[in-house]
Amino acid sequence: MSELREGLDKVLEKYVTDGPVPGAVALVARGDQVDVRAAGFADVEGTSPVARDSIFRIASISKPITAAAMMLLVEDGRIALDDPVATWLPELASPKVVRTPSSPVDDVVPAVRPITVADLLSFRAGYGFPADFALPALALLFNDLRQGPPQPQLVAPPDEWMATLARIPLLHQPGEAWLYNTASDIQGVLIARVAGRPLPEFLAERIFEPLGMTDTGFAVPAEKLDRFVSYYRHGPAGDAAGGAGGGEGGGTGGGGLELVDAPDGQWSRLPAFPSGAGGLVSTVDDWLAFGRMLLGGGGTAGGSAGGTTAGRRLLSEESVRLMTTDHLTRAEREAGALFLEGQGWGYGGSVDIEPIDPWNVRGRYGWVGGTGTTAHVVPSTGTVTVLLSQVAMTGPTPPDLMRDFWRCAATSD
Structure with a gap:
């Protein structure tokens, strides 16, 4: 070689x-x-x-x-791909979705179905980055959740982070669009809660x-x-x-x-x-x-x-x-x-x-x-x-x- x-x-x-x-x-x-x-x-x-x-x-x-790590928990029988994540992440039990991706953050409708484990793994949970970074809902991900370049000492602990996430509307209905990044952070919190130990x-x-x-x-x-x-x-x-x-x-x-x-x-x-x-x-x-x-x-x-x-x-x-x-x-x-x-x-x-x-x-x-x-x-x-x-x-x-x-x-x- x-x-x-x-x-x-x-x-x-x-x-x-x-x-x-x-x-x-x-x-x-x-x-x-x-x-x-x-x-x-x-x-x-x-x-x-x-x-x-x-x-x-x-x-x-x-x-x-x-x-x-998520798949390990699936194999352990602790969680299933079609399970609603709200069982372990109650903050996401009743998510709101902006009426259209370009709508103001207060123009929302209810999610038509729960977010599932598979939605998180495939990045189709409704949270994350689209091609247009100027959409109003994106500002909350960057400013409130500190999504973006890694800065580990500046991000809130998981429970506080999830409470903040719960106040941010989804950009798309669950399962309807691929959006980048945020779903992996949610997976990290979900793993810890299902496993009962820190990630x-x-x-x-x-x-x-x-x-x-x-x-x-x-x-x-x-x-x-x-x-x-x-x-x-x-x-x-x-x-x-x-x-x-x-x-x-x-x-x-x-x-x-x-x-x-x-x-x-x-x-x-x-x-x-x-x-x-x-x-x-x-x-x-x-x-x-x-x-x-x-x-x-x-x-x-x-x-x-x-x-x-x-x-x-x-x-x-x-x-x-x-x-x-x-x-x-x-x-x-x-x-x-x-x-x-x-x-x-x-x-x-x-x-x-x-x-x-x-x-x-x-x-x-x-x-x-x-x-x-x-x-x-x-x-x-x-x-x-x-x-x-x-x-x-x-x-x-x-x-x-x-x-x-x-x-x-x-x-x-």
């Missing part, structure tokens, strides 16, 4: 060594063959080089992990420990801060739509880099609100372990290419199938094209259904994170790809760094 390593080096040289990104780690794995390349530094001062075990804020590539504890016991994801969590302990990179954005800050969109994509923007968070900042202690939408930190090898589990049909990877270890499984094959299958109609995909770029959505991540770009492979599953991260699995080739960097994106469109990384991984198949 020397061609792949050379390609990854060229991508990192273009955007890191000679480009605007301080540091990045790129990983492509096929079976037991893993190629990892790292370039640059943990901060703009160049105090320490980025390495394979560097820890990054992974933002929205947390979403597939949260969806997997960080549930994820640690049921996902991170079985998969050996030793550096993944909602905070970085003091003894690991020397491996934690700084996080930046392009200055001056992007426009309202870019920031409101959680920084999920976008180009390099203008101006120099501004520090958003240092290693001893917002991720140095557990937050009051553990965000299922984008609150995790991780490494390329930790996400690789999660990706291999998906490729193995839910079996605990144990450092192999997938399958089971001593007969142990994390998820059933059916749960993985549901996670990695597109659940949207053509109209929903078209309405969500700003984010999805013509592809579909499973549970917690996008699913490729059309070969629009060179890297699109039918069944490819994964997502991008607004802190400069992306991770996918490609079942047809047995491939996991992970790219972690540290500069916030400026809008919903993946930047050239990600596109070139995807192109490099795809052309080396």
Whole structure:
């Protein structure tokens, strides 16, 4: 795979060594063959080089992990996909919906049916980001719930957060439209309430420990801060739509880099609100372990290419199938094209259904994170790809760094 390593080096040289990104780690794995390349530094001062075990804020590539946790509870028999979430989230027992997406927030009608677990997992619960960030109801998500770029120490605790959410009208009736982001945060609260324990504890016991994801969590302990990179954005800050969109994509923007968070900042202690939408930190090898589990049909990877270890499984094959299958109609995909770029959505991540770009492979599953991260699995080739960097994106469109990384991984198949 020397061609792949050379390609990854060229991508990192273009955007890191000679480009605007301080540091990045790129990983492509096929079976037991893993190629990892790292370039640059943990901060703009160049105090320490980025390495394979560097820890990054992974933002929205947390979403597939949260969806997997939901499916664990389904398999446990604690909750079902068609269950109304109001059983555990009574704040959502009688949601209101704006009469039209552009209506004022006080022009509402009752929801015609309950929000279900499947609605949350498929992002069709009625809450979230549409293509038009100027709609009146969106302002409440950004201002009152602090949806957008991750800022873990500034978000209210789950019960208070849910009380606020209950006062915000849905943008669409449950089940009628795909809307981005908010449903993963609601999933995080739902997991904690169904499990009867905080989300960080549930994820640690049921996902991170079985998969050996030793550096993944909602905070970085003091003894690991020397491996934690700084996080930046392009200055001056992007426009309202870019920031409101959680920084999920976008180009390099203008101006120099501004520090958003240092290693001893917002991720140095557990937050009051553990965000299922984008609150995790991780490494390329930790996400690789999660990706291999998906490729193995839910079996605990144990450092192999997938399958089971001593007969142990994390998820059933059916749960993985549901996670990695597109659940949207053509109209929903078209309405969500700003984010999805013509592809579909499973549970917690996008699913490729059309070969629009060179890297699109039918069944490819994964997502991008607004802190400069992306991770996918490609079942047809047995491939996991992970790219972690540290500069916030400026809008919903993946930047050239990600596109070139995807192109490099795809052309080396």
